[in-house]
Amino acid sequence: MARPTTVFVCSACAAETPRWMGQCPGCGEWNTLNEETRAKSPAGKAGAPTPRAASKPLRLADVQAQRYERLQTGIGELDRILGGGLVPGSLVLIGGSPGIGKSTLTSMALGNLEGAGRRTLYVSGEESAAQIRLRAERLPGAALQVPVLAETDLDTVLATMEAERPEVCVIDSVQTLHAADLTGASGSVGQVREVADRITRLAKARGIAVLLVGHVTKEGALAGPRVLEHLVDCVLQFEGERERTYRTLRALKNRFGSTNDVGVFEMKSGGLVEVQDASARFVSEATRAPGSVVLAAMEGSRPLLVEVQALVSPSELVPPRRVCNGIDRNRLALVLAVLARHAGIGAGSADVFVNVAGGVRVDEPGADLAVALAVASAVRGITVGSEQTPLACFGEVGLTGELRSVGHPDRRLAEAKKFGLGPVVQPGPETPTLRAAVRAALGAPASRVAA
Template identity: 50%
Template structure:
């Protein structure tokens, strides 16, 4: 007998399904995202126990599992290799997500050319552009290579045939939202299509030792378009940060089964596409003399120290309530630190508009930036300059204490390399590194008020 078909309504944001249409998704709370899709129940009757398992498939003690170092190959981009954990692992699946025009296709095409020049076959599958358009971009990026193969296709079965015939070492899918599986009745980009196509591509990558790069779209909120289960399927998820008109791009790993998620890659958009930025600290520091409200903060992304310029503007306002605006810094953190300055340092800053931003668009999330933010806001409020060639870092508690942070020596050495002469840091960190760090003046602070006096001396 033919299989009986039924339909369900599936949320295109989170994948929640229900037998009837709902205006609001119970799973994620989104409105008007339920789409009707056909479902064919599995009647294979294979729900019982699987018999006849081989010795390799049976459970065994974890101590008996053999561990081998998985070989990696380089992509030709040092920044991308850093974020991936040292290179690409064969059989892994990497999801690259970012806004339109941020540089996803340009970076992957450049990587394809570099890998192909190393002697490995590369297959670039595009579902959004023609092969002629890819060739035009490759000419502009100087990304031509004999072992780089390009095909414009959206049918998953045809793509699988191309993979079997080409046997590539690297596979690029641009993008996963355009690929469809004929057996599924829903449209390309739907939850069912994205999930099933991703699982099938992952199976082929694992079974054939192919490294796969999959490009994904984002929603207007900046999140991955389609089901969140896609992030659970792949091995690594990379997010591009930065406006399409901005000069610099930041690549972060939010998931990485083969490396750290704390690393950060920096790129600069030029005529030849995205170019690596190995020494980013110099780019994010201005050459002019500092104004009031400007502080240099050393942040650490994985193993990379990075000096960024933080600016604050505090101005009286007749409006109630006053404005609180933050760019690249958590606004809730700003409100907390303003309360600390008001209560513990007795700065009458509550009736002022406060604007805080990080030059260059680098987002700062770590607590080590707390003290620098306090100094910047206090400097703008009092209209006083801080010491020239000074950096400030430390975590601030609710009672106004300055807490120690990790990797203080790494931050100080990076500042010394770039010519800075003064550092205000937590007293505990000062005691730890005072004897080992030379060539730069260290000032330990136990309270926020002490840090303000050290950073902005009278006279």
Template identity: 50%
Template structure:
């Protein structure tokens, strides 16, 4: 049997090296390379002898298993994102920008789960117990029946949890946990990976639900090795803009429910409050149509959401006009501007273009192409779009409009909020919904001609 090869791994970025060096080739940091112990030898090639393992149970696809039980929190928006509630023996990872409200959300969730009869332990590695108590009192949760600890030594934490056997454990945050068997500083790749592995293993072994808080990088990704996101059952992101009171809880991975689902909260002086109708929250209260404004009917997870897209086009004093985007992909904006110029003959050269998604929401689905193009044309021509209209559709490079999924749900949401006109591509399946004026377009040339009277 071949001798196991020793590896040297950077504690900051996780780059693997064949030998120890002073400076990591991946991130450029000094003295971050640590030796990783080789894996233990596996069974012999013949399958006999001391290395032989035990036989595993095999089942066919027709085997029936009961769905996992769930513990609802009582917070409808949180339960929606989790897929109906908290699953026992599951591991969740929550990421978000500093100060966005992660600790506030988890403290409210912990108090809500505790009020439902679950045994909850909240472990803070970033704040003292007195600080957590102050926050709880400010949120009106000072009498919540939950246990609190301030500790970073993972060995002590797991020993305590083995004795108390709670139903839910919250670790705030995984980057502060320290495992004495790993020779690196807290927050390093090695420590985060090892600590997450120990906590996920504990959750599966003891049937305890574990929620881990993770810091994020400048790019908005959870800091540390990507393997942590593969270990856990559910990855959640808490998003929002500092200047807005709205917060979005989004699931990007969920083994027990739909991925991409969102829950909407509003940050108030008394903590986070749920928003039952996010569409009304993201729309402007101004009932008068204005140039550069278009209402987009989008889908976030399984929920239809109406949001206002705002555009401003102005002459540029610069040699290279500005393209500023908030809440949308800047590369897709460049593509839409190119299509409008090449296929419709409307140029934006010499013009500054500003695009904003109202309410701090970030949109990623291609169905917003037509709404963005409509807002840009409305701003450029200084002409408002039809009053009470919602717009959605994907724009191809040829200038044709492509139908999008869940058109019926989008239309129902628009109808519920009082919109009377839907502008969408041809071929969308609207079902049997009536009472709304449908304007279906085949391409951008017809859209410009019908809406702005040119083509």
């Protein structure tokens, strides 16, 4: 008879230890070890491993690659991020903060597939069937025709998928399913790992495209063990702020497509609406006040014009505040230091607030110059650009004050020219340094330090 044993599993990296510790020995995180009970094999019964016959490897040229017909969800931005649609038998993990629109996006995709004659199934462990109907009533397409199963037992869900044989199945969310043969609460490391593994095996065997909705941590990363991200074929991150209407969808991992694309949506009363030309929205809303510039950014392979705003005000706090939204806080500190040292514009005793308008997050180094010029404009109280059009710029700022080139400058310039923005401040012979860029944008030598 197998005897149960207790182990402690890290919720961040799935490392196991025989006893509880405050800090995980695997990843170094604190207070992430959770107790789990497992069956222990009787001593002396393990025996020697059974010998197995060797397999003959094949040359890649001799492998017969099967061509799959992708399933179109009817949502152009989602299909583009996936690489052309859902691949039968694939697993797609969609993560995002609560209320961002994950369930709305998957419900719209299933409604479009159901309307196209595809067999679908929506499994919900968080909402009842009545709650799902209330959301589906405001969505377009055949969202009300999608079969729904409100269940948290894994065996019941797998049996239903085996009996119904849907072509596309949504499980919302993977952290709510519970395997009866394992101990631990739903969402624990062992439960999530077992649930994902069994769903993967069934999906691959029956050719079911599965969309797994996942929770996120307070830092915005996908909750659960990292093995969950390794099991699936595609990981999508749904980003944005619930208070704002714009949402961005980007691929962090994609075995059947590129990870260099991003989709932009707008949340409306009838669901998510694709934003085909996001630059037009952001440029039209850009202000002409001091502290505002337009960044010609690249979201993957797609150029995007967004407004970067800065506010610099005197402060009595020591140290003063550095608040940013949409960019990395450490990057802001770097740009402020270079701006003070090499461009003569300091904000050491002032509060600095930087915001990327529209709820967009920019992680590329090409945003350095936009942040620097926005802060310089706010410090001097000078509006950059003309009265009709704001100033557009892009470029990376080096620690020695030089401007470094960034990827796809031709696409950035073409996008700015499309909306009549020019001339664009960028790294080049006329503006090799940050000081030269500030002089070109503000029209005067940069020498004032904020009080």
